[in-house]
Amino acid sequence: MKVQPGVSKSKKAQQKDPHTISSMGTMRIGPEFKSRISEHEGKILALATRNVVTLPPTATIMEAIKIMTEKRFRRIPITDAGTRRLEGVVTSVDIIDFLGGGTKNLLVENRFKGNLLAAINTEVRQIMETNIPYLNDQADFKDAVSMMVEKRTGGLPIVNNNMQVVAIFTERNAIELMGGLVTNRTVDEYMTENVKMVSTDTPIGQAAKVMVSNRLRRLPVVKDGIFAGIVTSSDIVHFLGRGDAFTKLTTGNIHEAFDQPVGSIVSRELIWTEPGTDLGKAMEIMLEKKIGSLPILEDGVLRGIITERDFLRSLLE
Structure with missing residues (x-):
């Protein structure tokens, strides 16, 4: 697996209507922006989502689609069924790439001769990303934000020293602080x-x-x-x-x-x-x-x- 080491950005639009949210209104005054960031340094596990839903590499692509739909997830870590060691990640972009949006659709055309029914029941390992960034569970908030921006990813699996997934930190987790x-x-x-x-x-x-x-x-x-x-x-x-x-x-x-x-x-x-x-x-x-x-x-x-x-x-x- 090529998991990368962790830590180590017209025309007229419709006018306002009752269903439109605008920037107007009173905003509560909270702590200083920089102060809120510093409050959370060194606490990545406290900020991350702990109950992580994962799939084994042998799960089908259809199973991944079902979970993303039911849970409204953008990504699912792929882990070894026995050891829970991180092996990859599958995202919503991987799914639409596979279904016809990009080069992963070649798997359907070449291996399955265009038979989508057979293709969606193949193992998710066929379309998951393996060259993925992750974080060690001792990382801090700034490590997470820096890596997500640098790697252009919306979420980072958090692993322990045995590479077992213990949490996931997403852009949404960071935004919730601010x-x-x-x-x-x-x-x-x-x-x-x-x-x-x-x-x-x-x-x-x-x-x-x-x-x-x-x-x-x-x-x-x-x-x-x-x-x-x-x-x-x-x-x-x-x-x-x-x-x-x-x-x-x-x-x-x-x-x-x-x-x-x-x-x-x-x-x-x-x-x-x-x-x-x-x-x-x-x-x-x-x-x-x-x-x-x-x-x-x-x-x-x-x-x-x-x-x-x-x-x-x-x-x-």
């Missing part, structure tokens, strides 16, 4: 501008390909140039893991599901904020709504998008 604090930094300082977008009538399969080829977990969606929402890799996996799409998946007719327009799986509730919003308030909105990114609109125009990873970058400055 939501609602006054940071004296605004979202427009850290947001990604000139973001890639797709239209509501773009096939889900095509949106998946854009994500995989550009190493993106999410894409803004527009209709006639008007901002309509955001679609994520997890949205696609959850769509495929339930209802009619799941039936199509299990019968091998994935192309029928992937041909549906991406607008059909975008949330109808538009959640956004404005360029001058404090980072702490933006994090609070994301935590409340359980989302991993926030569009930035100004006078109805999409200016950019801020993600959990952008928040992590701000913690390192």
Whole structure:
């Protein structure tokens, strides 16, 4: 296994409506931003998620899809069934890559001759990432944030000296520490501008390909140039893991599901904020709504998008 050693970033949008979250309102005043960070140095296990759901390498890809759908996970550590030693990680991006979004789909075409039903019942080890970063359980908060930003990953397995997974630390764990604090930094300082977008009538399969080829977990969606929402890799996996799409998946007719327009799986509730919003308030909105990114609109125009990873970058400055 090649596990890497641990420790050792248009046009008019819809106007405000009753379902829209904006940056306006009173924000509670909490401890200083830097002070909150220093409070948690050396306490990675105290901040991480301890009850980690893992899968053995012999579990099927379909099992991974089911767990991601039921638990709304983005990633699952893959561990040896006997020793619980870390062997890899499978993410929602790996799943959509395999189902037709990227090069991992070659496994379906070459090994299984296009038989998706057989392919989704193969072992998850076939698509998991093995060259992954991780952290030792003695690591601190800054180690975790630095590694996630450097490696462009949204989560780090935490292992003991025997390489057994004891916890997982995610971008969401870090953001939970900061939501609602006054940071004296605004979202427009850290947001990604000139973001890639797709239209509501773009096939889900095509949106998946854009994500995989550009190493993106999410894409803004527009209709006639008007901002309509955001679609994520997890949205696609959850769509495929339930209802009619799941039936199509299990019968091998994935192309029928992937041909549906991406607008059909975008949330109808538009959640956004404005360029001058404090980072702490933006994090609070994301935590409340359980989302991993926030569009930035100004006078109805999409200016950019801020993600959990952008928040992590701000913690390192």
